Amino acid sequence: MRLENIWLRYHRRGPWVLRAADVRIDPGEVAVVLGRNGVGKSTLLQLAAGVLRPTRGRVLDRPAAVGWVPERFPADQPFTVDQYLGAMGRVAGLAGPATDRAVAHWVDRLGLTPVRGVRLPQLSKGTAQKVGLAQAMLRPPGLLVLDEPWEGLDAAARELVPAVIDEVLADGGAVLVSDHRGETVRLPAARRWAVADGAVVEESPSGTEAMAVVELVVPAARVSGTVARLRADGHHILRVRAAATPAAASIPDGVAASSAAPSGAEAGVPSLSLGDGVEPGATGPAREAAR
Ligand SMILES: Nc1ncnc2c1ncn2[C@@H]1O[C@H](COP(=O)(O)OP(=O)(O)OP(=O)(O)O)[C@@H](O)[C@H]1O
Numbered sequence: 001m002r003l004e005n006i007w008l009r010y011h012r013r014g015p016w017v018l019r020a021a022d023v024r025i026d027p028g029e030v031a032v033v034l035g036r037n038g039v040g041k042s043t044l045l046q047l048a049a050g051v052l053r054p055t056r057g058r059v060l061d062r063p064a065a066v067g068w069v070p071e072r073f074p075a076d077q078p079f080t081v082d083q084y085l086g087a088m089g090r091v092a093g094l095a096g097p098a099t100d101r102a103v104a105h106w107v108d109r110l111g112l113t114p115v116r117g118v119r120l121p122q123l124s125k126g127t128a129q130k131v132g133l134a135q136a137m138l139r140p141p142g143l144l145v146l147d148e149p150w151e152g153l154d155a156a157a158r159e160l161v162p163a164v165i166d167e168v169l170a171d172g173g174a175v176l177v178s179d180h181r182g183e184t185v186r187l188p189a190a191r192r193w194a195v196a197d198g199a200v201v202e203e204s205p206s207g208t209e210a211m212a213v214v215e216l217v218v219p220a221a222r223v224s225g226t227v228a229r230l231r232a233d234g235h236h237i238l239r240v241r242a243a244a245t246p247a248a249a250s251i252p253d254g255v256a257a258s259s260a261a262p263s264g265a266e267a268g269v270p271s272l273s274l275g276d277g278v279e280p281g282a283t284g285p286a287r288e289a290a291r
Pocket of ligand 1: 043
């Protein structure tokens with residue numbers, strides 16, 4: 001499938017969210033869509049899934065069966081899990097018995113059996129997310145599009161997502177997934193599409209690149225924001241800890257990060273370690289720090 005010269009704005013005189021975006025994905029491939037909050041990741045995924053139509057440009061060779069998992073499952077619907085999945089199976093074009101088999105399979109696979117008779121508004125966020133994943137898988141998708149699929153899932157359920165992705169890939173499907181939590185570290189073979197300033201840039205594979213650990217010191221109040229920004233830039237956070245030794249005056253320009261202990265930090269000021277598997281062309285705080 002190819003997104004060819006895609007331009008998108010939500011309103012006639014509104015700002016362009018995407019400008020001349022051009023990317024392609026082939027069967028059996030997975031691409032992770034990365035970028036800061038509000039940069040256009042969901043917009044790109046919705047265009048790929050066919051939920052949004054481009055203002056200009058076109059989407060070529062989109063597979064017939066598309067599974068779409070939005071960031072927030074629309075749980076405000078008066079159906080039970082069974083009723084909803086049955087209806088979605090029919091919407092996906094499955095015959096009655098095939099829908100029943102598919103619903104039974106995915107209800108079991110995603111641990112939804114105890115909530116089959118529960119109405120959607122009564123589901124917890126994580127369970128609702130699983131229902132969202134189940135509906136996307138009822139008809140084996142040639143393209144599975146997942147917008148922040150790990151959001152709201154507990155540790156055990158988070159493991160399900162890469163397993164489902166692998167299954168789609170093994171069947172020759174393609175997968176697009178956005179992630180600001182760093183969960184896509186579980187998808188080492190994924191291509192990486194970075195969205196910034198309206199453009200989508202494919203980052204080159206990092207598999208053969210040397211890895212480095214960068215240690216940063218930030219004020220405690222800024223830890224969560226810093227972690228979120230670094231993850232959005234595709235960096236992998238190894239740990240966050242309180243720093244106990246006195247602060248160094250500065251880190252000289254050109255000092256490359258290493259796995260050595262940090263030169264120092266103020267007492268009580270958390271320090272972050274992040275593994276940087278990103279290729280040399282990447283931008284972002286960790287890359288800046290490593291320069
Ligand atoms: N329905 C809409 N109408 C108008 N503007 C919108 C609409 N949806 C998104 N936008 C705007 O388009 C831009 C891109 O939004 P989008 O949701 O694609 O970003 P994102 O990268 O997925 O963000 P996040 O990481 O916070 O989920 C933002 O400025 C957003 O405010």
